[in-house]
Amino acid sequence: MITTVAAFTMQGPIKSHTQALRAAALTATLESISDAVLMLGHDWEIRYMNGNAERLTKVKREDVLGRNLWEVFPESVGGPYYRAYHKAVETNTAVTFEEHYAPLDLWTEIRAYPSEEGLTIYFRDISERRAREAENHRLAFYDKLTGLPNRQLLLDRLGHALSLSRRNGRPGAVLFIDLDHFKSINDTRGHDKGDLLLQQVADRLNDAVRGCDTVARFGGDEFVVLLEELGTDAAALARDIAAKLLQAFHAPFDVEGVEHYSTPSIGVALFGRENVSIDDILKRADLAMYQAKAAGRNNVSFFDPAMEARVSARAELETDLRRALVNKEFELHYQPLASIGGELSGVEALVRWRHPQRGMVSPAEFIPVAEETNMILRLGCWVLIEACGLLARWAGDERTAALDMSVNVSAVQFHRPDFVEQVMAVLKQTGARPDRLRLELTESLLLNDVESAIQKMLRLRELGVRFAVDDFGTGYSSLSYLHRLPLSQLKIDRSFIWDALKEGHGAAIVRMIVGLGKTLGMSILAEGVETPEQLSFVMAEGCHYYQGYLYSKPLPESQLADFLHR
Numbered sequence: 001m002i003t004t005v006a007a008f009t010m011q012g013p014i015k016s017h018t019q020a021l022r023a024a025a026l027t028a029t030l031e032s033i034s035d036a037v038l039m040l041g042h043d044w045e046i047r048y049m050n051g052n053a054e055r056l057t058k059v060k061r062e063d064v065l066g067r068n069l070w071e072v073f074p075e076s077v078g079g080p081y082y083r084a085y086h087k088a089v090e091t092n093t094a095v096t097f098e099e100h101y102a103p104l105d106l107w108t109e110i111r112a113y114p115s116e117e118g119l120t121i122y123f124r125d126i127s128e129r130r131a132r133e134a135e136n137h138r139l140a141f142y143d144k145l146t147g148l149p150n151r152q153l154l155l156d157r158l159g160h161a162l163s164l165s166r167r168n169g170r171p172g173a174v175l176f177i178d179l180d181h182f183k184s185i186n187d188t189r190g191h192d193k194g195d196l197l198l199q200q201v202a203d204r205l206n207d208a209v210r211g212c213d214t215v216a217r218f219g220g221d222e223f224v225v226l227l228e229e230l231g232t233d234a235a236a237l238a239r240d241i242a243a244k245l246l247q248a249f250h251a252p253f254d255v256e257g258v259e260h261y262s263t264p265s266i267g268v269a270l271f272g273r274e275n276v277s278i279d280d281i282l283k284r285a286d287l288a289m290y291q292a293k294a295a296g297r298n299n300v301s302f303f304d305p306a307m308e309a310r311v312s313a314r315a316e317l318e319t320d321l322r323r324a325l326v327n328k329e330f331e332l333h334y335q336p337l338a339s340i341g342g343e344l345s346g347v348e349a350l351v352r353w354r355h356p357q358r359g360m361v362s363p364a365e366f367i368p369v370a371e372e373t374n375m376i377l378r379l380g381c382w383v384l385i386e387a388c389g390l391l392a393r394w395a396g397d398e399r400t401a402a403l404d405m406s407v408n409v410s411a412v413q414f415h416r417p418d419f420v421e422q423v424m425a426v427l428k429q430t431g432a433r434p435d436r437l438r439l440e441l442t443e444s445l446l447l448n449d450v451e452s453a454i455q456k457m458l459r460l461r462e463l464g465v466r467f468a469v470d471d472f473g474t475g476y477s478s479l480s481y482l483h484r485l486p487l488s489q490l491k492i493d494r495s496f497i498w499d500a501l502k503e504g505h506g507a508a509i510v511r512m513i514v515g516l517g518k519t520l521g522m523s524i525l526a527e528g529v530e531t532p533e534q535l536s537f538v539m540a541e542g543c544h545y546y547q548g549y550l551y552s553k554p555l556p557e558s559q560l561a562d563f564l565h566r
Contacts, residue, residue: 038121040085044069047118056125058104075103081110088112089119098126143217145195146202154216154224158278161228162271171234171272175225175242176285177205180263180297182221185255193255194221197262200255204248209241224285234270235302242266242300249298263298265289270302287311318369320355325378329354332386333554336563337406337525337547340539344564346404348440348547349387350554351379371412380413381422388432390557395433400564406438408470411445415452420459427463435464438489442470446485454484461486471527472513483520490517492543494528500537507537514542 030037036053040046046069049061057073064072069085076082080099088095094113101108107130111122141153149157161172179201186194198221205215205223214226225245230237245266252259267289271281284303292301324330331354334347353361370376387407394400413419427434439460446453446469457467468489492513499506510526517524526538529548538546555563 035122035124038069038123039117040069040119040121042118046072053123056104056106056108056123076101084110085112085119085121088114098130100130146199146217148202148206148223149214149216151216151218154214154218154226155278157214158226158281161226162276162278162281164228165271166273166275169273170228171230171270173227173230173234173238173268173270174281174285175227175238175245176218176267176269176282176289177223177225177245177264178289178293179221180265180293182262185260185262189255189258196255197253197260200253201249201262205245208244208248213241224282230270234272238268238270239300239302242268246298246300265292265297266300267292268300268302284308314369317366318373321353321366321369321373321375324353324355325375329356330379330382331556332383332390333556334390334560335547335554336552336560337404337545338551339545340543342551344403345545346406346436346438347560348406348554349383349390349408351383352554367410371410374412376410376412377416380410381426383407384423384426385430388426388430388437391432391436392430395431395436402436403564404436404438404466405432406440406468408440409445411442411448414441414445414456415448420456423460423465424463427465433464434460435466437464438466438468440468440470440491443472450484454486457486468525487520487522489523489525489545491525491527492538494548497526497528497534497538497548501533507541510538510541510543518542 030048030050033050034052036056037048037050038046038053039048045066046064047066049057049059049064054061059072070077070082073081080097081101084095084097084099087093092114094111096109096111098107098109100106105127106125107127108123109126113120113122141150141156142148143150158174164170165172182194182197185197198217201223202215202217205225209215209225209227212228216224216226218224225241227238227241245264249261249263252261254260267285267287269281269284269288284307287307288301288303291307292299295301331352333350333352335350336344337346337348339345351363351367353363353366355361367376370379384407387405391405394403394405413422416422423439426432427437461467466488467486468491469487470491471493472490490513492510496506496509496513500510501507514524523544524542525545525547526534526543527547529535529538529546529550531550534548535546535550552563
């Protein structure tokens with residue numbers, strides 16, 4: 001009705017008073033509605049435009065009425081508006097769509113209705129709604145700090161890339177990037193400076209990849225780069241891009257006037273026709289990244305199946321280890337320690353794990369896992385209680401009352417604030433003599449917070465507990481603090497004993513350690529003595545004690561009793 005009356009009004013003079021009233025009413029209605037309105041004739045001439053249309057299009061009615069639409073708005077020729085309006089006319093079907101009009105930076109919602117008289121177009125400004133939608137999309141799919149795609153958008157793109165690669169066979173890759181020692185800038189300069197570094201890292205990563213690649217912030221100081229369409233030599237191209245990413249970190253970052261150097265560890269996982277899930281490919285890249293860290297950081301590592309096997313084995317070992325603590329699958333073996341003349345001087349308590357399926361598991365395999373997971377706290381406490389319990393029982397037998405009990409202490413245990421109190425509680429609980437207990441520490445353990453270490457050792461030394469440095473020579477001891485530590489013994493690492501009779505430097509190192517120990521008033525124990533020749537050597541060099549298979553292997557308590565009373 002509106003289109004018909006308006007067109008009739010514009011086609012010729014008003015034939016009756018009724019028609020004039022209808023045209024006036026129609027015009028008033030079109031001027032009052034919130035939509036902008038354009039009415040076009042069959043030759044695309046503009047026959048009517050209301051006030052809202054003037055305001056949105058920035059043109060005056062008197063300047064454009066009667067003119068061709070595409071002459072007034074030439075930028076639209078061939079574009080979405082042009083195609084949609086022609087489709088409406090050619091098919092005699094209404095069209096509805098949303099489009100951005102670039103010359104005015106205007107988002108419009110369009111409804112165009114064809115009729116016998118021409119085309120009537122209703123449109124409105126939806127720029128604010130579109131801006132809100134764009135902002136919501138940005139918040140949902142882009143990282144607020146760096147502006148990079150976030151985890152959600154990465155997962156969407158990665159899922160699409162995996163599906164496409166399975167179909168067309170064109171390989172791609174995921175690069176998992178973690179900043180080395182990022183925690184240091186947060187700890188020393190604050191999280192705001194860490195955020196500034198992350199923003200600059202994001203810019204450099206974006207600059208180092210191809211335009212078709214996706215750089216996303218995965219979380220914290222972790223970034224992921226998705227490479228698609230790598231071609232036939234996918235591994236080489238992925239390696240080249242990873243090398244560019246490493247190179248992007250060579251120059252220092254300017255963090256509010258202070259130069260800061262940062263390096264990345266990068267793990268690479270390739271994908272192609274293999275049916276691999278999003279989680280699996282990210283897991284592979286993550287495993288490769290940790291391999292890069294293990295190789296010294298600031299490095300690139302490619303995933304290989306052996307990594308996954310190692311991680312699975314480690315996870316299984318951790319699960320078994322937790323069960324073993326509950327089921328009491330651990331036991332202590334004791335390796336006798338001898339004076340250089342061959343008399344028994346004590347034992348070293350060594351934990352063993354009797355796995356129900358695997359049998360005896362090497363401490364070298366499970367102790368690192370126990371330390372990483374803090375299970376060493378519970379295990380170490382159990383070892384100390386068991387060893388001190390035996391030490392207390394020895395006190396009632398004159399043949400064993402003078403023997404020492406050596407117990408290894410991990411760094412995780414020693415650096416607990418309540419370590420001294422725990423040792424004191426075990427001594428009180430078991431009734432063991434403190435002066436017969438020797439705690440063995442590693443050099444690297446003592447390097448961390450030397451002053452605190454000295455205070456803990458002095459408190460226990462006052463009770464009579466003694467200390468030895470285990471595997472001496474393999475760490476980085478400093479004479480500036482070594483002489484301050486209340487140590488009673490240095491234990492020479494077995495590797496130097498084994499090397500001493502060869503052409504290496506073992507003999508010279510043993511002589512230096514013996515000389516150092518004697519100068520500082522400590523006894524010297526040689527570890528790993530397995531042959532008469534080795535024993536003769538350590539005797540000649542002035543060692544006071546030794547241990548090793550030549551004297552005795554580690555023994556369970558039942559066999560130790562026979563050894564002690566032989």
